[in-house]
Amino acid sequence: MDRLQWMPMDNSAMTIYFIKQIGSLQIKDKPEENGTAANATDSSSAAVKSEVAVEEKGTDEYDNDKDDKAAQSLLNKLIRNNLVNNTNQVEVLQRDPNSPLYSVKSFEELRLKPQLLQGVYGLGFNRPSKIQETALPMMLAEPPQNLIAQSQSGTGKTAAFVLAMLSHVDPNKRYPQCLCVSPTYELALQTGKVIELMGKHYPEVRLVYAIRGNKLQRGMKLEEQIVIGTPGTMLDWCGKFKFIDPKKIMVFVLDEADVMIATQGHQDQSIRIQRMLPKNCQMLLFSATFEETVWNFAQRIVPEPNIIKLKREEETLDTIKQYYVLCNSREEKFQALCNIYGAITIAQAMIFCHTRKTAGWLAGELSREGHQVALLSGEMQVEQRAAVIDRFRDGKEKVLVTTNVCARGIDVEQVSVVINFDLPVDKDGNPDNETYLHRIGRTGRFGKRGLAINMVDSKMSMNILNRIQEHFSKKIERLDTDDLDEIEKIAG
Numbered sequence: 001m002d003r004l005q006w007m008p009m010d011n012s013a014m015t016i017y018f019i020k021q022i023g024s025l026q027i028k029d030k031p032e033e034n035g036t037a038a039n040a041t042d043s044s045s046a047a048v049k050s051e052v053a054v055e056e057k058g059t060d061e062y063d064n065d066k067d068d069k070a071a072q073s074l075l076n077k078l079i080r081n082n083l084v085n086n087t088n089q090v091e092v093l094q095r096d097p098n099s100p101l102y103s104v105k106s107f108e109e110l111r112l113k114p115q116l117l118q119g120v121y122g123l124g125f126n127r128p129s130k131i132q133e134t135a136l137p138m139m140l141a142e143p144p145q146n147l148i149a150q151s152q153s154g155t156g157k158t159a160a161f162v163l164a165m166l167s168h169v170d171p172n173k174r175y176p177q178c179l180c181v182s183p184t185y186e187l188a189l190q191t192g193k194v195i196e197l198m199g200k201h202y203p204e205v206r207l208v209y210a211i212r213g214n215k216l217q218r219g220m221k222l223e224e225q226i227v228i229g230t231p232g233t234m235l236d237w238c239g240k241f242k243f244i245d246p247k248k249i250m251v252f253v254l255d256e257a258d259v260m261i262a263t264q265g266h267q268d269q270s271i272r273i274q275r276m277l278p279k280n281c282q283m284l285l286f287s288a289t290f291e292e293t294v295w296n297f298a299q300r301i302v303p304e305p306n307i308i309k310l311k312r313e314e315e316t317l318d319t320i321k322q323y324y325v326l327c328n329s330r331e332e333k334f335q336a337l338c339n340i341y342g343a344i345t346i347a348q349a350m351i352f353c354h355t356r357k358t359a360g361w362l363a364g365e366l367s368r369e370g371h372q373v374a375l376l377s378g379e380m381q382v383e384q385r386a387a388v389i390d391r392f393r394d395g396k397e398k399v400l401v402t403t404n405v406c407a408r409g410i411d412v413e414q415v416s417v418v419i420n421f422d423l424p425v426d427k428d429g430n431p432d433n434e435t436y437l438h439r440i441g442r443t444g445r446f447g448k449r450g451l452a453i454n455m456v457d458s459k460m461s462m463n464i465l466n467r468i469q470e471h472f473s474k475k476i477e478r479l480d481t482d483d484l485d486e487i488e489k490i491a492g
């Protein structure tokens with residue numbers, strides 16, 4: 001697939017250029033922001049400065065950073081360049097319990113079209129991932145089987161359903177045969193990129209994006225076999241504008257169901273699209289989590305599904321030593337931090353704050369002390385955040401100060417210390433145990449030993465710490481940061 005259809009654009013602020021070569025899809029969305037993103041990669045101190053400037057404005061923009069699932073998912077994709085290490089076992093629930101459970105250990109066994117096998121190997125995939133081993137045979141089976149697949153972020157779900165779509169289309173038929181719905185514009189583009197790359201040697205198959213800004217002429221009929229887009233535009237293209245004949249769709253993919261559900265209105269639109277599709281259309285639903293809301297949504301969309309879940313790995317904090325430090329103010333917390341830095345060698349540390357304001361202040365103080373500091377918070381563009389994380393991962397900065405935007409999914413192997421400058425609480429002020437686990441899980445990865453230090457500055461935060469201890473049934477020891485010998489000992 002070495003070309004994309006050129007699509008007429010409207011005059012909105014956004015301009016999209018589709019350039020002939022694969023991988024050179026360029027998006028221009030507010031040029032001044034591109035400039036800011038470039039600056040962010042230049043130096044982290046630029047980010048620190050802007051944060052301090054925000055603080056001076058004295059407004060109440062210092063909210064706790066919201067857990068934006070779509071942004072987090074996009075961030076994960078932007079910073080990840082290989083498969084997430086996964087040791088979990090797969091659990092399969094089949095629609096027809098008599099059919100043999102079929103699983104493949106190689107891509108050859110799937111008897112893919114040579115062009116697609118070339119695409120797979122071209123991407124550097126040597127063998128299927130855990131979820132792909134089981135999902136691919138089901139998705140490629142005849143007659144088509146419906147599937148709900150859950151597996152954590154970065155385990156190869158996108159690659160799996162992209163391969164299924166590319167395998168199912170008939171390139172000789174010039175109309176849409178596969179629809180793939182993603183929760184946001186940016187996530188749709190990311191998935192589109194995987195389709196382009198995987199279909200690189202299959203130029204007869206074409207792809208079009210049903211996303212905002214891509215205005216087609218009324219009355220036109222799409223000739224591309226695969227349509228990827230967001231639910232609203234996809235619904236319009238199927239219903240209102242009739243660019244797509246939904247009755248001819250053979251495969252319907254709902255990507256990132258958990259993110260989709262978190263986005264208002266998307267459930268409804270997806271269900272409305274699904275209702276237009278023929279009964280025998282294959283439904284594929286993918287999600288990184290499998291909470292009740294996702295499950296309810298899945299049941300409304302996917303009739304008689306096969307289900308693949310990853311069995312949950314035991315969450316363990318055994319390799320992480322946890323301490324708390326008693327302080328009276330944020331200045332004392334900062335002093336305690338300096339003492340820790342003075343006593344032990346820290347390869348890389350992540351420091352979590354409750355608000356953007358504190359994070360900005362702390363980053364400024366630390367850089368004044370001579371530390372190489374990176375700052376990450378929710379008001380930054382996702383691309384800026386990815387650039388900051390990349391620099392941190394490359395060791396260009398040794399300390400990353402952040403709010404909750406960085407709690408999940410980011411693997412930086414050299415992080416040996418995590419500091420909760422503020423303990424994680426939910427919006428009602430109760431301990432946020434899940435976030436605590438995610439935060440301190442940034443250290444001690446892959447069985448390495450890690451250190452987590454919690455700053456306690458009030459009765460209330462002591463109470464929160466106690467409740468966290470109770471929740472995990474794990475003692476958190478007190479650390480006296482005025483005693484350098486004691487600090488040295490914990491690093492041993």
Ligand SMILES: Nc1ncnc2c1ncn2[C@@H]1O[C@H](COP(=O)(O)OP(=O)(O)OP(=O)(O)O)[C@@H](O)[C@H]1O
Nearest residue numbers: 081082083125127128129153154155156157158159
């Ligand atoms: N079989 C494979 N072998 C090696 N790398 C793979 C394989 N399958 C996928 N990858 C790579 O692993 C990374 C994650 O894959 P993918 O995006 O498909 O995961 P995902 O589960 O869809 O993640 P998310 O939940 O974030 O959408 C990508 O960089 C992809 O190119």
